Ligand SMILES: *[C@@H]1O[C@H](CO)[C@@H](O)[C@H](O)[C@H]1NC(C)=O
């Protein structure tokens with residue numbers, strides 16, 4: 350008898366997944382104030398110590414170009430590329446260097462691919478921007494932390510030389526932003542400034558350096574190139590103390606000669622830290638309420654920025670700081686995090702997100718060169734060719750949800766469930782698509798995979814759709830690091846181009862759709 354009981358229990362847990370059902374209400378026309386979405390909503394931030402490998406020196410990096418071009422094929426817009434980050438504040442310029450010379454600390458278990466401590470660049474370092482796709486917009490960082498005006502000046506001259514070269518002009522590659530200093534709120538912590546470092550000192554140093562940069566680069570209100578404001582690692586979210594957009598506005602930065610050239614405020618954000626090697630939980634990263642908590646904290650900063658007529662971006666962001674957490678940032682679950690994080694960000698007024706990337710970082714969307722040791726713990730591995738990581742699929746889904754009309758707006762669909770989020774997309778003001786994400790992390794051994802059934806109802810003016818066409822991001826387990834498919838196709842190819850035949854499910858609107866745990870779908874209405 351006991352044996353029979355055990356067999357019976359086992360049998361039941363294996364075959365009965367729970368199906369919960371919800372009904373969502375979607376407006377047929379864009380509600381007032383629906384967020385406008387640009388094709389480059391998902392953009393990149395690149396650690397510049399190994400920029401030469403991303404771009405390629407004597408010839409362009411074909412893999413990187415292909416995976417950027419995939420976005421142009423979908424949205425007609427290349428990702429915006431920020432180059433710099435922590436490395437921008439370790440960079441000197443020398444006429445004796447052709448591209449880039451680095452001094453690296455040793456690789457370790459926590460940081461298999463460390464950042465260079467010293468970086469010296471030459472003119473070629475900037476010139477290889479010509480290797481990027483036609484139409485690429487660029488945001489480049491200069492050194493403030495070393496308080497060496499000569500370095501900032503020589504870098505500016507080289508930058509302007511590069512962006513006025515025929516090769517760059519022909520491809521319409523524009524320098525849209527110069528950033529003076531990265532995460533200056535941490536300069537005291539990083540032992541580059543003494544204990545009296547504060548936001549007042551920052552504003553005065555920034556105004557001095559940015560003034561020199563703006564004269565050297567001949568910037569004006571009419572020029573294509575503008576300045577980035579803030580680029581802080583954190584925010585006090587108020588104008589009283591600490592570093593925040595509010596605090597620098599309060600100190601009059603926008604009225605200073607260089608400050609008048611600030612067009613966009615940039616903030617950096619990670620949802621946790623791996624700097625000391627303490628892990629993170631994948632389900633925490635994916636949790637809907639945490640994603641909303643991490644982003645809505647910036648609402649006061651965003652409001653203060655928009656009131657001044659400026660744009661607000663996350664100029665550097667990704668899952669977990671210090672290059673990501675192993676088995677979290679590099680997984681399929683992190684792709685669902687990126688999708689929900691990006692789309693929710695649009696709802697609080699963030700106009701673009703630059704996902705941070707470095708060679709061999711765990712949280713990359715793209716690994717653009719062959720890797721010889723593990724991104725997880727630094728152990729030697731068989732050469733691993735350039736490839737995309739799971740998060741890349743999320744960027745593709747965002748691109749497809751936005752499309753190429755140039756008119757896309759989005760609203761979050763109200764869903765009273767802890768683990769399902771949804772967004773509706775409008776083109777020319779009319780409903781066209783929706784994305785739904787189930788953020789339960791489904792792991793091997795968890796038993797039957799539950800799913801949520803979604804039925805639709807529509808409000809507002811217009812004809813309700815008759816059919817849905819459903820494209821699915823298929824994931825084995827949340828912890829998978831490869832083998833995802835998007836509409837049956839893969840981007841895990843040697844050239845970074847999509848492969849396989851497209852599969853979508855066409856269903857009458859009345860049948861609704863099913864969404865499994867650890868899954869995302871793009872629903873196109875017709
Ligand atoms: C200042 O920067 C220049 C150019 O990058 C470099 O040659 C020089 O050594 C730097 N000075 C100091 C004191 O680091």
Ligand SMILES: *[C@@H]1O[C@H](CO)[C@@H](O)[C@H](O)[C@H]1NC(C)=O
Nearest residue numbers: 439440441452466467468495
């Ligand atoms: C690296 O940079 C630091 C500070 O900028 C400087 O003191 C040091 O001499 C440099 N090291 C080398 C090997 O160039």
Ligand SMILES: *[C@@H]1O[C@H](CO)[C@@H](O)[C@H](O)[C@H]1NC(C)=O
Nearest residue numbers: 498499502560561562564565
């Ligand atoms: C900018 O700084 C450089 C290096 O110190 C200096 O040669 C140049 O004259 C400065 N430009 C302006 C406009 O102050």
Ligand SMILES: *[C@@H]1O[C@H](CO)[C@@H](O)[C@H](O)[C@H]1NC(C)=O
Nearest residue numbers: 482483484518519520521522
């Ligand atoms: C880049 O695109 C523009 C139009 O956006 C086109 O006029 C130009 O010929 C293109 N240049 C190259 C090098 O493809």
Ligand SMILES: *[C@@H]1O[C@H](CO)[C@@H](O)[C@H](O)[C@H]1NC(C)=O
Nearest residue numbers: 496541542543544545546550
């Ligand atoms: C801290 O550095 C500033 C210059 O950045 C200097 O004016 C000030 O005297 C220093 N304060 C202390 C306590 O050393």
Ligand SMILES: *[C@@H]1O[C@H](CO)[C@@H](O)[C@H](O)[C@H]1NC(C)=O
Nearest residue numbers: 566567568569570571572573
């Ligand atoms: C500086 O910019 C202005 C307008 O943006 C332009 O008319 C002028 O030719 C530029 N000067 C130089 C030296 O590039």
Ligand SMILES: *[C@@H]1O[C@H](CO)[C@@H](O)[C@H](O)[C@H]1NC(C)=O
Nearest residue numbers: 587588589595598599600649
């Ligand atoms: C500082 O922030 C408070 C609260 O948001 C606001 O009422 C006040 O006007 C701000 N002061 C300035 C000078 O911006």
Ligand SMILES: *[C@@H]1O[C@H](CO)[C@@H](O)[C@H](O)[C@H]1NC(C)=O
Nearest residue numbers: 620621633634638639642643
């Ligand atoms: C941000 O997300 C992390 C998990 O990724 C969570 O631990 C943290 O509590 C969240 N913060 C807020 C303010 O929601």
Ligand SMILES: *[C@@H]1O[C@H](CO)[C@@H](O)[C@H](O)[C@H]1NC(C)=O
Nearest residue numbers: 628674675676677725726828
């Ligand atoms: C990450 O996952 C791999 C494969 O499952 C495992 O061998 C490794 O111990 C995990 N690393 C950490 C830090 O959890």
Ligand SMILES: *[C@@H]1O[C@H](CO)[C@@H](O)[C@H](O)[C@H]1NC(C)=O
Nearest residue numbers: 367789795796797798799866
């Ligand atoms: C499926 O849902 C049931 C009921 O909520 C829950 O007990 C079970 O853990 C879920 N299974 C998985 C794999 O999430």
Ligand SMILES: *[C@@H]1O[C@H](CO)[C@@H](O)[C@H](O)[C@H]1NC(C)=O
Nearest residue numbers: 811812813814815816874875
């Ligand atoms: C739905 O079908 C009806 C009847 O065939 C048609 O008149 C209507 O235009 C269709 N709606 C859409 C959004 O295509």
Ligand SMILES: *[C@@H]1O[C@H](CO)[C@@H](O)[C@H](O)[C@H]1NC(C)=O
Nearest residue numbers: 825826829830831832833841
């Ligand atoms: C990915 O899928 C292929 C083919 O289905 C299979 O051979 C391979 O083992 C899978 N890899 C992983 C990491 O699951």
